[in-house]
């Protein structure tokens with residue numbers, strides 16, 4: 368018998384309960400797609416076979432988390448689950464004060480309202496849709512200070528989420544530090560392809576901001592995934608635990624907004640965590656206006672319990688290695704058959720480079736929107752546009768933003784799909800690639816005012 372050369376690893380869990388999937392025909396999918404205005408956000412979930420729309424709130428909870436739901440203390444005030452969550456945020460993230468929110472954008476809303484004055488500038492390592500909108504609604508202007516490499520899908524920089532310190536210094540010189548309440552630092556950077564920021568860069572950002580009296584606010588939504596990349600890519604971190612690295616990331620920042628629906632393996636939840644008591648006091652007061660009392664922030668007690676347990680599970684080494692390993696597995700498969708994707712492969716998703724996939728389409732024929740629709744039609748797999756539709760319009764000129772990255776995101780929920788689902792996904796992308804030159808673009812026929820990608824509608828050209 369031939370000897371096996373390599374030892375494989377498998378998911379560090381076994382399956383206890385399953386959810387059945389519906390298979391559909393191409394005709395049924397064409398009907399569903401037309402009814403959804405060629406927008407994958409408007410498809411009904413039951414018409415989807417493999418759902419790679421997002422990793423947000425789509426995770427499979429563990430038996431410990433499900434058991435935790437039964438420990439929900441649904442008191443209006445002072446639920447014991449709040450104190451469990453507070454204890455774990457302090458222990459694993461290191462911030463002193465916690466304000467729970469219903470999800471990430473609840474925290475973004477509160478921190479933006481407190482810290483931003485009209486006319487302020489908020490630099491960030493690339494925008495995120497809801498984060499930038501809350502900054503703008505508070506009267507601020509977002510300024511992209513990510514390194515140029517992040518805008519190039521082919522560039523192999525190991526930390527494409529890094530802040531360009533020169534761009535940050537130039538902004539400080541131009542508008543004055545007093546007009547910059549904070550820098551918004553994401554770990555990892557979603558819109559760049561799930562790319563991490565390095566500890567070295569974070570330290571430098573901290574030092575520069577301290578010199579100018581500017582706060583650092585972390586988007587900690589996928590900071591555990593970022594910690595994994597630091598462990599495997601940054602000198603001196605190979606022997607540190609994910610938990611240690613996570614805490615070090617947070618130690619260079621003053622506050623964090625969190626969408627627990629990602630790293631923390633839950634279906635709903637978020638928080639704002641802070642060290643500054645005065646800002647905390649204001650946030651604790653504001654949360655009662657917009658979310659709920661400061662010991663539940665729009666969540667049920669059981670949701671806070673699932674989050675508290677999720678924090679402990681998220682930093683387990685076997686979990687995070689398998690989570691990112693699954694994404695890498697699909698990425699390597701696609702690269703081996705020549706599919707253009709963002710490199711290096713990021714933490715939570717594969718990003719197809721729609722500009723290169725469909726080079727015959729103009730930017731305003733929405734290549735990424737078109738490709739996401741086509742992948743659904745071919746296979747029932749749901750993905751998401753992350754290009755010109757997601758970028759929206761400039762609030763000054765009213766014109767579209769024309770982002771350099773025109774991408775389709777295949778996002779992997781945590782602990783949900785198997786390697787066979789991954790193989791089917793790669794084969795479906797390959798099938799679309801084979802007939803790519805025949806694919807026609809789209810025109811937008813309905814455009815909502817805010818976060819248009821969620822509800823915009825399209826029709827097929829020609």
Ligand code: PLI
Pocket residue numbers: 420421422423470471472473495497498553557586588589625626627628636637
């Ligand atoms: O969806 P929320 O409101 O819990 O979180 C907003 C949010 C903030 N920051 C980052 C980096 C996100 O990725 C994020 C939400 N992301 C979604 C929904 C996604 O599909 O990527």
